[in-house]
Amino acid sequence: MSDPDQRPDLWIDSVIHAPARLQIVMQLFVIDAADATFLLNRTGLTWGNLSTHISKLEDAGYVAIEKTFQAKKPRTMLRLTEKGRTAFETYRRTMRQILSDTADA
Amino acid sequence: MFDADLRRIELSAYRSVMDSGLWDLFLASIVAMLAIAPLLSVYLGDFWSSVVFLPVFVALLVMIRVLQSRVIKPRIGTVEFARPRRQRLVMLTVIMLVVNIIAFAVGLVASARAPAVDGMVVSLGMSLVILVGFSLAAYLLEIPRVFFYGLLLAGAPPVGEALFRRGYASHHGFPVVFGVCATVILVSGIVRFIQFLPPPRYDEQAFPESVDE
Numbered sequence: 627m628s629d630p631d632q633r634p635d636l637w638i639d640s641v642i643h644a645p646a647r648l649q650i651v652m653q654l655f656v657i658d659a660a661d662a663t664f665l666l667n668r669t670g671l672t673w674g675n676l677s678t679h680i681s682k683l684e685d686a687g688y689v690a691i692e693k694t695f696q697a698k699k700p701r702t703m704l705r706l707t708e709k710g711r712t713a714f715e716t717y718r719r720t721m722r723q724i725l726s727d728t729a730d731a
Numbered sequence: 732m733f734d735a736d737l738r739r740i741e742l743s744a745y746r747s748v749m750d751s752g753l754w755d756l757f758l759a760s761i762v763a764m765l766a767i768a769p770l771l772s773v774y775l776g777d778f779w780s781s782v783v784f785l786p787v788f789v790a791l792l793v794m795i796r797v798l799q800s801r802v803i804k805p806r807i808g809t810v811e812f813a814r815p816r817r818q819r820l821v822m823l824t825v826i827m828l829v830v831n832i833i834a835f836a837v838g839l840v841a842s843a844r845a846p847a848v849d850g851m852v853v854s855l856g857m858s859l860v861i862l863v864g865f866s867l868a869a870y871l872l873e874i875p876r877v878f879f880y881g882l883l884l885a886g887a888p889p890v891g892e893a894l895f896r897r898g899y900a901s902h903h904g905f906p907v908v909f910g911v912c913a914t915v916i917l918v919s920g921i922v923r924f925i926q927f928l929p930p931p932r933y934d935e936q937a938f939p940e941s942v943d944e
Contacts (some may be wrong), residue, residue: 656741657810664808667929
């Protein structure tokens with residue numbers, strides 16, 4: 627099996643790799659945008675955990691938070707940025723490569 | 732369970748927002764109209780026996796909008812779907828418009844030639860239009876239940892006509908067969924709506940994912 631330490635192309639993005647953040651990123655990858663309530667229902671996380679993980683994704687530049695008003699009510703939508711989409715696609719490729727290397731060993 | 736299939740995640744996300752069962756209630760009301768209108772036509776005539784349902788439809792549409800904004804959105808959340816999903820829904824709208832125009836034209840021709848055209852032929856024509864329309868809707872919406880509604884409704888006109896010919900039902904059997912269909916769709920919609928809403932959540936019962944790293 628390839629040693630990821632010796633293969634820079636097999637570097638795993640730790641921001642995405644955490645299970646909770648991976649769930650959030652996967653949800654946002656397949657849709658355009660969603661609010662926190664939707665992500666809460668889809669991921670099963672608590673409000674606190676969701677908020678923390680979203681902050682980490684936002685700090686990494688993977689998620690953009692848009693605050694708007696709809697019918698005089700505040701609405702916060704979360705969207706995967708281009709950087710986030712690219713990072714997730716790279717992550718998928720890397721994981722596929724690592725797993726296929728494992729199968730060949 | 733962790734699901735890594737993106738296609739399945741998208742479909743599940745879509746159904747978790749769109750498949751609320753509320754539109755089943757609206758469909759049930761339209762089918763109920765097909766069952767009740769023939770009975771009312773004796774007193775109100777063909778035109779007014781259908782028009783009388785318009786306020787009911789408007790009231791139902793308002794009720795659906797209110798339930799969506801007051802009950803569903805606060806519990807399920809708001810989602811903007813990706814372009815392929817949006818295109819599918821636009822295509823559905825266009826196709827449904829075309830199917831309805833065709834059904835309307837076929838209905839006009841059938842009523843104009845009513846004595847000359849056999850009732851069973853009209854029934855089978857209706858079945859075909861219903862089956863095609865609902866099959867397309869089920870495919871584009873990706874909600875299999877819609878296809879079963881199509882089968883149920885497509886079977887209704889010939890069965891009604893057969894009952895009518897044997898003297899078991901009046902008005903080509905419409906009140907009986909469409910009444911049964913409306914009841915099935917109504918019950919199915921109510922069950923779906925109850926299942927659709929997520930149970931109340933308490934933070935201590937939620938998935939104990941640690942905020943690691």
